[in-house]
Amino acid sequence: MKQKMQYIQTLKQTLKLNQKLLKSLDFLTDNIDDINKVVQQVLETNPFLELKSPKNYDTQQFIESISNKRSLKDDLYLQLSACTRPYNEDLMDYLIESLDDSGFLSYPINQYLTDLDIDREMLDAHLDILRSFEPNGVGATDAIDSIIIQLKNNNKTKSYTLFRDYQDVILTQNYSLIKQKTGLKKEEIDHLFYEIRSCNPFPCNMYSSSQDDYISPDILIEVEDSNIMITPINQPELIVNDLLYEKVKNDENMKSYFNDAHFLIENLTKRNQTVLFVANALVDIQSGYFLYDDELYPCTLSQLASETGFHESTISRTLNNKYYSFNGEVYPLKQLLVSQTASGDSSDSIKKAIVELVDSEDKEHPLSDNQILKKLEELELHCSRRVIVKYRQQLNIPSSTKRKVLK
Template sequence: MKQNFTQKQTHKQTLNLSLSMKKSLDILSAPQEKLYQQIKVIADKNPYISYTPSIDMDLYMNEALSHKVTLSEELYLQLHVCKEKYDKHIAEYIIESLDENGFFTLSISESSKHLNVSVPEFKNTLKVIQSFEPIGVAAKDSFDSIILQLQYQNLDDCVDIFQNYSEYLIKNDLKSIAKKKGYSIEEIQSYIEDIRLCNPFPCEQYITRKVENIIPDLIVNIEDNNLVLSTNELGNIILDESLNEENIKNKVLKTYFKEALFFIDSLSKRNKTLLLLANELFQIQKSYFLFHDELQTCTLAMIAKNTGFHESTVSRTLSNKYYSFQNEVFPIKNLFVSSTTSGDSKDSIVKAVHDFIKNEDPSNPLRDIDLVDKLNEIGLSASRRTIAKYRMQLRIPNSKDRIKK
């Protein structure tokens, strides 16, 4: 076969981050706790920078907001004294993969492939973890967690009713369950009471990870019916200006001087960018703070478009940042609200649904389709399925179960 070699020129745009650019981006994206550590390191080694913290930061950083034992610590402690046969590698994988509710939601088959173990091996170790306190840990979801708790108590009839008659349980149709099971209504009521004693979220007493003190990046105040934002300064950073780059002869000292200038300049740019982007975000959500209105639809793309920054810069600047308002600290990310397919704010719809149900006639509660009409009357749009989803997230039963005669 004859081979032909040809040359072809192509144009390709690439962006290579210099070391200084990377450092600048690190400062921009760093939360206050990490920024404090960076300032300390540079101030300790750089002769041209002096740093005076605004408070005793070391003491503040070392104070834990919570002394609760984490869920993983509790499980590792039980694993250490466990006499059942288990695979240590699998057990650690399961514990570290639990979500914020203590559930193991990953695929067992995919997890087995990832660890290069058989499915039966994985299930065996999972079963061991599920036997630990609190009973119901490492379940797939809250439904599965309740089943584990009932099985632990050897309540087989309760398991059967909960698993196979959930449709009747939702409708509170005890007669049909009693008829199918061949039990009396009183016996079924007793089983249901046992089911109700189970906790769908048994790990709520534990924190999922160690909580550290959070230093807010922004301070938000209300002055004359306006929001006033300011950066939360970590202290005074002073550059020794008795010298300048021209009269520093030593190369090492000149490098330190340039580093000091760069770091202080990057800190200034960080605060300016943070304030500019945050001001845009907080103006959009102004009514939420002033009048307790619902949050408006707001996305990273909207902030980027309104300020002229790239969306990645907005994300890097506002991610993992917090603000202080009325002596409480909140993540800035909570102010971003996606819209529904109709373009309405999810927060608006959820709040409206909650208010409608709160003020409904108890003897004739609103159906989901009625809530759709109610929303339309106030200029909001959502499908019946969306209403049902939000209602479940609010843990509000359906209209039949809300009837009070």
């Protein structure tokens, strides 16, 4: 009898904890990581709540991924352990550990040869192994080299050769000069440019140097054959075990657990549908940005509210703390909202701000593209890292590593 009373008391305490956790959630505003942490706790204590597992879904992986975010180097070592090509373990370890936060080699090639006391053939053989790993483009010397590696790995022979030989001309988008040098037709050049633009100059920025800084996106945006595909991700499907409830439905505590399970599923479903609906509308407005690398089209909360039929406050809460993944990078959905600038041209304002930031930076510690992005956000100028790279190159501003002035 005493054991039964203790069990009932424990059950009630767990039930109160579940209800407290659910009440703490602001389903529409909270990011997917915060929600999934609560989902994990409720899954462990609510007997009726289960994680539906499609054939290609690893339930345990979902549970572990909430608290364990792998780093770039973790993933590289994992791929190295499965590598069947012959390699020197110490040399591969050195190369992986020498990568910077962007997945680029930290030192000039000649320094690797000197430090490791090896010949170029040996170094190239091991770099080839590293550069065969995911993310495609890892182990490059810089962003330009990363694009070259990606094109080569993807067997884009023509665009690889074009970009390798004429990258300076391509970055200025001088069609006539490229046509003159290559003899290619404009249609061919357009296609090759599309393949080149599809590459991510910073493929490793999906990782964070700090696990606590990692942000999980709600949606994945992909472009295939001029079509934009939007896919919800990091949203496990939950189900209620009705058969189990039928056996214990006369127990009031069990009934509360059952109701809580339905409450969680209904609110999660509504949240995810709202996020997807708003994201679809926003991506449709900014389709040129994703398809053709155009500038972001001016779009405000008011315009998006009019487009979707939601109130502005609902749109704001929906976009708050929500992120999307595109070309291997994670961006805030709010970034796709762009207010019309005073000049009427957002690109001019962004370029001007980039020049001012670079002019005033500490020359011994120049701003990285990521730091420039954050400072632009503070100025309420919104763009992506790849747009910063594009503008910086158009302005003939070197990368931060090349701008660094040593004492």
